[in-house]
Every structure is written in C-alpha cells, then in structure tokens.
Amino acid sequence: MASDGAAPNAGKPSEGDFHSYFCTYEFIYHQKQMIEDQVRTGAYHAAIMRNKHLFKDKVVLDIGAGTGILSIFAAKAGARKVYAVEATAMAERAKLIIAANGLDGQIEVVRTMVEQLELEEKADVIISEWMGYMLLREAMLDSVVKGRDKWLKEGGVMFPSHANVYLAPIRWGTHERQSDQHDDAIEDWYGFVDETKALYDLDLNCLNEQFEEETKEYFLQTSHWCELEKHHMVGPATKINSLDLRSCSVDDIQELRSEFELSVTAPGTDHIQGMVGWFDVDFDGSDQNPVEEKITLTTGPGPRAEQTHWGQMAFLLHPPLPVSSGGKIKGSARIYKRGDNMRLLGMDSSLKVEKPDGSAGEARKVKWNVD
C-alpha cells in the first residue's frame, strides 16, 4: 500500500499531478497567471499611478514581491527607493526584470522572509498583494502586518488600506451535482465492501461510518471555487467583515467572526442552495496621506470580463435551506485557520431563517473547509 514514509499519490494521477507542477510561486507560469489578471494588476496599477503624490521621492516596501511588478509601478510613480522583499527563488527573476526595465537604481530586491528583514530605513508606503481565497487563505496577511508594525513610518500608507468580506445567498446548479456525486460515492463504497468480502473474504464494514464522514466532508462540506454571475445571487450581498489594514493587529486576523443578515429578494424563490463569499480591498491611503483617486479591487460575482483569478467561494447547503422571497436569514460565521494546515481555512456558520411573517425557524449549524 506504499504508505510507509508518507509518500502521496501512488494512485492514478489526475490533473492534480500537473497542477502540483505549476502550483508554486517559483514558476513563471504561475506569476503570469497573476499578472494577466487585469482586474488585479490593473487595480494596483491604477491605485499607484493615479496617486503618484504618495510615491514621489518616497521609500516603499513591497512585501512578497514575486516578479517585482508592484515595485516597478512604485518606481515609475517616482519612489526614491523601493525594497522588493521576496522569499522564493522568484526574487532572482525579479532582479532580472527590474534591471531589464532600467529600474535597478531605484529598486533593491531583498531575498528573505519579511520576518527576517533588516532595512536601513523605515518605509513611507507598504504595497503588497497578500490576499487568498476568502481573503485570509494562505495566511500571508500575518507577515504583512508584522512588516507594517516594524517597518512602516507613523502615518505611512498601506496599499491596500482596507479589506472587506461579503456573503450573498445563491442558487447554483453545482449544488445538485455535488449531492449526486456524494450519493454515488457512498453507493460505490457499499459495492466495494461487498466485492472485497466476496473476493478476499475481508470485511470492511467497520469503516462505513468513517468513509461516510470523509465523503460528506469532501463533497458536501468543502467550499467551491467558482466564477458566479449576479443572476446566481437570490439576494444582495452583505458585508460580514471589515479590516482596517492600517491598524489591525495580528490577533485581530487570526479568525474573523461576524453576525449578519441575508435578505432573499429574487421573485419566486422558495429555497437557497448556499452562499457565495468574496472580498474586496480599497486603496484609500492614510489619514495623513490620503489618495486623490480611490480605487477598489473587487472579486465578487459579475460579468465574465470582470472576474479575477480568485473567483469566489461557494458554500453549499445540503439539504437546501427553505427560505422564500421576502424572507431573511440571521447568520453568524467564523472564518479560521485550520488546525491541520494553517494556510487553509475553515468556516463555521449558523443560519436561522426568518419568514416574512417574522416567525423564525431552527438554527442550522454548518461547517466547510476552504481548501
């Protein structure tokens, strides 16, 4: 069974083998995917280039610089000095790109984790693109906040300066497919148990409950990356969390808790199949150094042309939650780092339907992995 020494993937490979190959920040392909996300790169570009007064003759710190593209924008906006901090081997490529663009006089690439960073001066501005799925996945914000506390001048600018998390009720066809796949996997298991008994006189019924748990967690309690459009939403978005990145502490971002209310407004709705979650970030500058033009990078449902590589996360409800047009859902949510892998997230939620007549249903507790 090849399991000694914890070596994964002796089984039939899938897309996953290819995925793993490109799935690190050390591959150019992956950096390309991020740069060619025009909503993302365009928002940073606009936020910097349309607010040059914040960069002119200033010291800038780029945390997690990757190819150095944000550092280059800052230098082009007139920064006196940019420190591009990057821990992976991509730092070496950033040096190449910066030199090829004639900016090595202004930008210094520092290959280190930001926690180990040593600088000769503090920064006027920190730029960073640290956001993961549902904002916090990857847990990079911790590093950015630590970098801010140590290296940003009093009154300095965080770019972005604010982040917000949203939820909205949805109906989405994938709901049924997931439910069917779950049912098929369970049926397949019992066929497998019978066959194993017949072929090898081996009784595996003792694993039934554990297999059902595992299968439920995989198919029904794992959030889905998606690119929804507005018509999937059966009610408006509700902001469930806001972070002021100029002042939030590391403690503040270990988990995000919220109480919220979702309205179901789409005519003819009698149930929702789940919720969709996303984030946006604002580039407002600081009180002492505000922007002239406000830019927002949003990752919510919308036309295809406005989609980002982050997509959204769908949190599906099995069974669907009966709630009619005009009804409301009172909810609470906790988004947290998972114990098994601190880069991954979990979301625990409690949802209670309020009917149009004001009567309330029972609270349903649900939880999802955000892998």
Add this chain to the structure above:
Amino acid sequence: MASDGAAPNAGKPSEGDFHSYFCTYEFIYHQKQMIEDQVRTGAYHAAIMRNKHLFKDKVVLDIGAGTGILSIFAAKAGARKVYAVEATAMAERAKLIIAANGLDGQIEVVRTMVEQLELEEKADVIISEWMGYMLLREAMLDSVVKGRDKWLKEGGVMFPSHANVYLAPIRWGTHERQSDQHDDAIEDWYGFVDETKALYDLDLNCLNEQFEEETKEYFLQTSHWCELEKHHMVGPATKINSLDLRSCSVDDIQELRSEFELSVTAPGTDHIQGMVGWFDVDFDGSDQNPVEEKITLTTGPGPRAEQTHWGQMAFLLHPPLPVSSGGKIKGSARIYKRGDNMRLLGMDSSLKVEKPDGSAGEARKVKWNVD
C-alpha cells in the same frame, strides 16, 4: 503576488485542489482505490493464499501495511504472528479492520517508520507493496530493503522477490496534443508580454528564454501516466532492469542504469513517438523456501480489464524519432531520484537508430521528469 512565505495556489484552482485532498494515504478513499485494483490485490492474494506453506506458523512482517489487508491475507494463510508496520494514521484504521475480522490475536499493528522499528523476533517472510510509477517512484523500496537487512531471517522470503522494468516503442495520439499545447503556451506567452508592455509599460522579454525552458520541461519533458493497449506498441517490450529483492542493496537502487535495444516491428512504421515504461514483480520465494505456484503482478499495456492503478509511463519524443519497421534503437537509460524531490524520478536516455541496412544514426539525448 502573495509569494512571501511560500504559500502555493492563490491562483485559480483546478482538479488539483480536490486531488490534493484525497491524495494522501490517510484517506480511506485512497486506500479503497488501491484495494479495488484487482490486478494488484488479486496478485498478492493469490501469491499468499496459493503458497500457504510459506506462511503456516511463520512470523511475517508487513512493511507499509496501510489498511492491513496483506497482513490479513498472511494471517488467513496461517501465520503465527504478523507485524503490520504503518507510519501514518491509517494504522489506527488497520487496527479496527483487523479486530473486525477477528484477527487481532495474530496481527499486531505497529505504528512507526520501519527504520525505527523494534521487534522481539526476526521474520520468516516480508510482505510489502512498495511500488510506485516506473517501479521506484516514492522511494519506498529503500525502507523495505533496510527492513529486510535488519529483520528478515537468513533464507527468509521476500514477497515480492523480484522486480523488472520494461520499455517498448510506441505511437500514441497524445504526442501531438502535447506538442500543440506546448506551441500554444509559447504563443500565449508572447501575447502576454506584448499586452503587459501595452497595459503597464512593463517589459518582460528578459524572461522569454526561461519561460520557454519551463514550458518545454512541462509539456515535452514530463512523462505521462497512461493506460495503453498493446496496439499502441510498435515493437516488443524490452526488459531494461531486474532487481533481486532478496539481495539488492540500498546502493543498488539509488538509480537504475541500463543499456538496451528496442525493435520496431509494426508494419508500415516510419517513426516512433516515444516509449512506454512499466514494471512487474514476481513472487518466487527464496532458494530455501520456494513457492509452489508462481504469481506475477504485471502493469504493462493490455486489455482494459487488466489495467492497474499504476498504469504505465509514456516518455514522448519531440520531434518523433524516424525509425522504420525492421529497424532497431540502441538505447541507454538512467532512472534516478530527482534532486528537487527525492520521491520523484527523472529518466535520462540516449537513443540511436540502427537502420535495417545496419547503418546508424546520431545519438539523441533526452530527459524526462517522472512526477
């Protein structure tokens, strides 16, 4: 760019996210996939149950026991005592299964790496299913050989006892698709470079060569998991390596080197598109304790019903190698653990075509990653 702290996968997820989830030996789903591979499980079952004389009243060591299925077979064949050694949490499930099958009197699950194993007695038989793609992927054989040297009695039985690696010349439609995808990726890169210049006044031409290298390695120099049928082969299989698992040393298996000859026999062939590689293992017993019935587990191309979860590995040649029916290829190969990840393999090869008239072409040197 979210690259500080080496957090993968901020980008658009694919099958890979789901793959990663199940892709560990701690998931029942994965163990199920292996058990329901009837070629694999059936071969171990037959080798043990049809050679009960090797197990009756004996001490057996199962290295990398997983769910404990091989230990159960050994116990059912009459073993006095089976030590089921498993390092992952699957060991806890093995205990459940063994108890549920009423064999906890005979089988003791030991949760440890085999390198840290301490036993009160040596074993008469070692059973293990340690094989990965192209035999050596996952590098688990090292642990099995170390376990053998420390815990197998003189003249004891290794199950399996021998392993062989094969190559055969192929034509396979995926060849063209890979080549097209490679070309598309390169074309896409240059479009991206132009667009990045136009949108952000950023010149990325300095990465062209590195991107081409990365893309070539991914699309053209990575072997492919496949389930070929015999008609894909344009010549017979050649055994390129043999290991005697009763005597090979850890040094012997750090890399496999071979000189070989491939014959191209399919009528009308004027080129080959690559080679397919696979392995088989034999259960012969030892000189002192031979089997009564010889069983072989083979993973080569064949009818769908005889395919295993290992499939085969295709090593594609870009461009194809011109060689006609009746021609031969003189080759050498080196299969080795890769420096970037010792669980993964590389294969370097040199291939020289000998025409039917005896004249020889130039040697072409090729290398592949076996991910």
